[in-house]
Amino acid sequence: MAEALRLPNxxxxxxxxRRRQIFLAACRVLARKSFHQATVKEIxxxxxxxxxxxxxxxxxxEEMLLLLAESMVTELAEALPGIxxxxxxDPRRELLGIxxxxxxxxxxxxxxxxxxxxxxxxxxxxPKYRAxxxxxxxxxxSALAGALKRGRELGLMRFENVPSMVEAVHMLCSxxxxxxxxxxxxDRETYWREIAALLEGRFFVDGAKSP
Amino acid sequence: MAEALRLPNxxxxxxxxRRRQIFLAACRVLARKSFHQATVKEIxxxxxxxxxxxxxxxxxxEEMLLLLAESMVTELAEALPGIxxxxxxDPRRELLGIxxxxxxxxxxxxxxxxxxxxxxxxxxxxPKYRAxxxxxxxxxxSALAGALKRGRELGLMRFENVPSMVEAVHMLCSxxxxxxxxxxxxDRETYWREIAALLEGRFFVDGAKSP
Amino acid sequence: MAEALRLPNxxxxxxxxRRRQIFLAACRVLARKSFHQATVKEIxxxxxxxxxxxxxxxxxxEEMLLLLAESMVTELAEALPGIxxxxxxDPRRELLGIxxxxxxxxxxxxxxxxxxxxxxxxxxxxPKYRAxxxxxxxxxxSALAGALKRGRELGLMRFENVPSMVEAVHMLCSxxxxxxxxxxxxDRETYWREIAALLEGRFFVDGAKSP
Amino acid sequence: MAEALRLPNxxxxxxxxRRRQIFLAACRVLARKSFHQATVKEIxxxxxxxxxxxxxxxxxxEEMLLLLAESMVTELAEALPGIxxxxxxDPRRELLGIxxxxxxxxxxxxxxxxxxxxxxxxxxxxPKYRAxxxxxxxxxxSALAGALKRGRELGLMRFENVPSMVEAVHMLCSxxxxxxxxxxxxDRETYWREIAALLEGRFFVDGAKSP
DNA sequence: TATGAATGAGTTTTCATTCAT
DNA sequence: CATGAATGAAAACTCATTCAT
Numbered sequence: 001m002a003e004a005l006r007l008p009n010x011x012x013x014x015x016x017x018r019r020r021q022i023f024l025a026a027c028r029v030l031a032r033k034s035f036h037q038a039t040v041k042e043i044x045x046x047x048x049x050x051x052x053x054x055x056x057x058x059x060x061x062e063e064m065l066l067l068l069a070e071s072m073v074t075e076l077a078e079a080l081p082g083i084x085x086x087x088x089x090d091p092r093r094e095l096l097g098i099x100x101x102x103x104x105x106x107x108x109x110x111x112x113x114x115x116x117x118x119x120x121x122x123x124x125x126x127p128k129y130r131a132x133x134x135x136x137x138x139x140x141x142s143a144l145a146g147a148l149k150r151g152r153e154l155g156l157m158r159f160e161n162v163p164s165m166v167e168a169v170h171m172l173c174s175x176x177x178x179x180x181x182x183x184x185x186x187d188r189e190t191y192w193r194e195i196a197a198l199l200e201g202r203f204f205v206d207g208a209k210s211p
Numbered sequence: 212m213a214e215a216l217r218l219p220n221x222x223x224x225x226x227x228x229r230r231r232q233i234f235l236a237a238c239r240v241l242a243r244k245s246f247h248q249a250t251v252k253e254i255x256x257x258x259x260x261x262x263x264x265x266x267x268x269x270x271x272x273e274e275m276l277l278l279l280a281e282s283m284v285t286e287l288a289e290a291l292p293g294i295x296x297x298x299x300x301d302p303r304r305e306l307l308g309i310x311x312x313x314x315x316x317x318x319x320x321x322x323x324x325x326x327x328x329x330x331x332x333x334x335x336x337x338p339k340y341r342a343x344x345x346x347x348x349x350x351x352x353s354a355l356a357g358a359l360k361r362g363r364e365l366g367l368m369r370f371e372n373v374p375s376m377v378e379a380v381h382m383l384c385s386x387x388x389x390x391x392x393x394x395x396x397x398d399r400e401t402y403w404r405e406i407a408a409l410l411e412g413r414f415f416v417d418g419a420k421s422p
Numbered sequence: 423m424a425e426a427l428r429l430p431n432x433x434x435x436x437x438x439x440r441r442r443q444i445f446l447a448a449c450r451v452l453a454r455k456s457f458h459q460a461t462v463k464e465i466x467x468x469x470x471x472x473x474x475x476x477x478x479x480x481x482x483x484e485e486m487l488l489l490l491a492e493s494m495v496t497e498l499a500e501a502l503p504g505i506x507x508x509x510x511x512d513p514r515r516e517l518l519g520i521x522x523x524x525x526x527x528x529x530x531x532x533x534x535x536x537x538x539x540x541x542x543x544x545x546x547x548x549p550k551y552r553a554x555x556x557x558x559x560x561x562x563x564s565a566l567a568g569a570l571k572r573g574r575e576l577g578l579m580r581f582e583n584v585p586s587m588v589e590a591v592h593m594l595c596s597x598x599x600x601x602x603x604x605x606x607x608x609d610r611e612t613y614w615r616e617i618a619a620l621l622e623g624r625f626f627v628d629g630a631k632s633p
Numbered sequence: 634m635a636e637a638l639r640l641p642n643x644x645x646x647x648x649x650x651r652r653r654q655i656f657l658a659a660c661r662v663l664a665r666k667s668f669h670q671a672t673v674k675e676i677x678x679x680x681x682x683x684x685x686x687x688x689x690x691x692x693x694x695e696e697m698l699l700l701l702a703e704s705m706v707t708e709l710a711e712a713l714p715g716i717x718x719x720x721x722x723d724p725r726r727e728l729l730g731i732x733x734x735x736x737x738x739x740x741x742x743x744x745x746x747x748x749x750x751x752x753x754x755x756x757x758x759x760p761k762y763r764a765x766x767x768x769x770x771x772x773x774x775s776a777l778a779g780a781l782k783r784g785r786e787l788g789l790m791r792f793e794n795v796p797s798m799v800e801a802v803h804m805l806c807s808x809x810x811x812x813x814x815x816x817x818x819x820d821r822e823t824y825w826r827e828i829a830a831l832l833e834g835r836f837f838v839d840g841a842k843s844p
Numbered sequence: 845t846a847t848g849a850a851t852g853a854g855t856t857t858t859c860a861t862t863c864a865t
Numbered sequence: 866c867a868t869g870a871a872t873g874a875a876a877a878c879t880c881a882t883t884c885a886t
Binding site: 455456458459514536539540541542543544546552555556559563578579580581582583585586587588589590592593594596597600601602603604605606608612613615616617619620621622623624626 | 667669670752767792793797798799803808815816823824827828831
Binding site: 033034036037092114117118119120121122124130133134137141155156157158159160161163164165166167168170171172174175178179180181182183184186190191193194195197198199200201202203204205 | 244245247248303325328329330331332333335341344345348352366367368369370371372374375376377378379381382383385386389390391392393394395397401402404405406408409410411412413414415416
């Protein structure tokens with residue numbers, strides 16, 4: 001991602017701090033409003049920066065979406081080694097572990113995640129952003145793909161194709177943040193038990209077939 | 212919903228026609244752009260109306276989101292009696308039937324559904340819209356709730372609480388439209404088999420327990 | 423030029439009126455400030471329009487430069503038939519006539535002309551504008567070229583090549599507006615006599631040769 | 634000019650070097666962009682200075698225009714003694730010599746000259762800058778005025794008043810840089826021959842009178 | 845009913861200038 | 866002297882909404 005930004009030096013400690021400030025400020029603001037309701041100025045002030053200073057660390061408001069994605073994926077990526085270690089080489093446990101890790105991050109920034117996840121759809125239609133996005137999401141998606149592939153090879157999972165299963169599994173996790181909350185906003189642990197149970201085949205008491 | 216709109220007469224045939232035109236035009240435009248990228252004028256022209264004429268049938272741009280929700284739920288509601296009849300009183304078959312019906316509508320207007328589903332989140336935070344929304348979604352959510360309640364009463368389903376399960380099930384359906392398609396855009400039938408299989412407990416080959 | 427603008431209909435009488443209003447307002451504002459000191463809002467208000475209304479008749483502030491050029495050339499072009507008629511087929515008289523006509527228009531909008539003439543230099547570097555500009559200036563430049571060509575063919579003028587002579591002659595006219603006025607701002611008639619005299623060879627009392 | 638700048642010491646050798654660096658950098662940048670498209674930072678970097686360091690040698694961006702004028706006039710002024718010597722006391726030869734010298738400088742910095750010449754118009758409207766400008770241009774304008782005055786006194790030139798003739802003659806020279814190049818960009822030597830010929834009365838083959 | 849010109853509030857973005865280091 | 870991060874004022878442009886016709 002370094003090259004998509006105007007950081008004087010990608011390893012610049014100041015730039016890192018500022019980008020973190022901006023990320024956290026954006027999350028706080030986006031907890032209350034949509035991406036288009038939130039103004040750049042508002043986010044800048046929330047980050048203790050002057051209106052124009054955002055542009056020292058971001059090329060455009062749109063790039064803030066990349067910053068959100070990047071920051072969240074990084075938080076997940078840092079947890080991955082521990083998750084793998086704890087899975088005891090069982091890809092089913094590894095898959096659930098990654099999903100749980102994703103759910104944790106998503107939950108941490110719930111509203112901001114929902115915003116980012118939606119807006120990214122439009123970003124991804126423009127080649128210049130799509131490439132950047134794929135790079136950013138790579139660690140997350142390839143971790144899921146790895147567990148799924150091994151699960152199938154070992155005969156422990158059954159599904160049609162890897163990329164679409166990656167997407168379905170991601171939807172299960174992001175569903176947590178995407179729900180409109182029109183009925184109840186379930187608490188995270190209940191949601192987690194529910195999707196884990198689905199995967200473990202405990203939802204239907206006996207295996208009814210689809211019509 | 213009648214009262215949320217300025218229809219000269221809610222049953223006015225012309226108003227109905229115009230609102231249908233607008234709904235379809237909005238779906239076409241929103242297939243290409245986000246809610247904020249799409250302008251009222253653009254949608255009006257797509258509906259063969261002049262820019263200002265939209266406001267004869269809609270009080271504001273935001274109310275167009277209600278129109279989208281209302282039109283989509285109505286299409287599903289019309290299919291519900293047939294779905295119930297075909298389920299042979301088995302709530303598991305009924306649940307899958309409703310989900311299949313929802314998926315069909317969602318797929319029909321895929322992009323516009325994603326837009327509406329996201330934006331509605333912000334609408335729901337304003338009391339004046341929240342009430343209207345609950346009314347609009349009632350037929351869909353109460354059909355799901357009905358099947359789930361009966362399923363649990365008959366000991367055919369196992370889950371914690373109804374409203375949160377309604378939401379989870381809805382997420383499974385809407386997931387189809389919400390996926391960003393960054394990896395692959397799975398075709399609808401594959402997606403359907405995948406979520407049906409989850410519900411039927413065929414995903415994990417043997418019942419591994421969550422960590 | 424019609425196609426470079428967003429006129430609903432290029433012959434639209436309202437659009438023509440508005441564009442004329444904007445042209446005159448711009449000339450008034452640019453009499454006092456440079457192009458970059460003058461704001462779109464200021465010009466709009468001067469034209470009795472709201473700030474945003476300018477954009478119903480102009481795609482961008484830059485396009486206002488095209489409007490200036492177009493309006494001025496049109497005023498000159500309307501005088502051309504009369505000038506030709508009055509020249510009695512003498513290309514020298516025709517050349518002086520066109521130059522006098524140009525000087526009249528330039529003088530009428532002196533400051534705005536200077537602005538336009540300068541800024542057009544940067545516009546002309548962008549292909550999309552260059553083509554439009556060439557089209558706009560065509561009537562003026564081709565009138566000059568015509569008189570020069572005939573003058574040379576008839577042995578009444580002596581110079582190296584047509585396009586560069588067109589430019590030199592234009593510079594002589596535009597010089598009137600471009601002078602910075604640091605010393606005196608000569609009055610127009612004096613300036614005219616001076617350049618006419620140059621052309622008529624009356625400047626140097628006897629024909630001294632250049633070093 | 635010394636007082637218009639914040640040189641720690643007007644004769645400071647470092648300040649002189651830096652101002653020369655800035656002048657040359659500005660000329661390079663202004664060869665590609667207009668004054669308002671060129672940023673202070675860009676020019677500073679081109680001069681191998683940090684963004685803020687420009688302000689150690691210039692009070693404002695506008696003062697850069699004075700620097701441009703001053704540097705160019707100085708280059709011409711240094712050539713004046715040689716030009717006078719070569720003119721053999723013939724004011725016609727002297728006038729052409731000064732014009733040729735001006736054309737040489739103008740050509741050397743063509744684009745930057747055009748920028749400066751245009752922007753200076755707005756500077757000259759503010760008393761604080763007008764005085765500085767007159768001081769800067771004095772050597773150039775008074776050399777022209779001198780040759781013209783003597784030319785008229787000796788009966789070798791015929792024109793109405795000195796200051797306006799100075800301006801007309803300057804326009805002839807600056808015309809070289811000001812031409813928009815919409816048709817052809819004549820080469821300098823051709824341009825020179827053309828204006829020299831005008832002055833020498835060789836343009837019209839026989840002396841037609843203006844209408 | 846229908847139109848579409850007009851409005852003006854609101855947003856992103858740029859950049860000259862300052863100043864702590 | 867030199868730096869470059871930070872500032873915040875300013876400006877172009879968009880677009881939902883209104884309303885005279």
